[in-house]
Amino acid sequence: MRSNAPYRAALLVLLPILALAAGCEPDKNPLTAQADVKLPQQAAATPAAGGVRHLLLRDDGRAHSAQGPVELPLAIRALGPPASTEVILQGCKADIDYRYIAFALRALKEAGYERVTVKGGDGQCG
Secondary structure, X not given: OOOOHHHHHHHHHHHHHHHHHHOOOOOOOOOOOOOOOOOOOOOOOOOOXXXXXXXXXXXXXXXXXXXXXXXXXXXXXOOOOHHHEEEEXXXXXXXXXXXXXXXXXXXXXXXXXXXXXXXXOOOOOO
């Protein structure tokens, strides 16, 4: 019959080495100790649409886009992530009704946009 003594000796030699490699302290039991494993910090994902975005309001309360007039909630969703996007709210005409600007400001704040700048009319609406 074969003796298990060499296997036990190898296990007793390898067990503390494995425990140290796993991050356990040597004075703790490596079978019951928990290792403090530090995971690498992931860099904050750079949003695709961050920075400064312009929201141009038409005189009918809708937003201006390259494809034509867009409803305001749809235009707000297309701006990008609220945490990293600054919004410049501007009217297409100088005499845009203040109610549309106030509504747009409320909608932006409700969507989470904190950095909003209101500019005068005459935006580049084409």
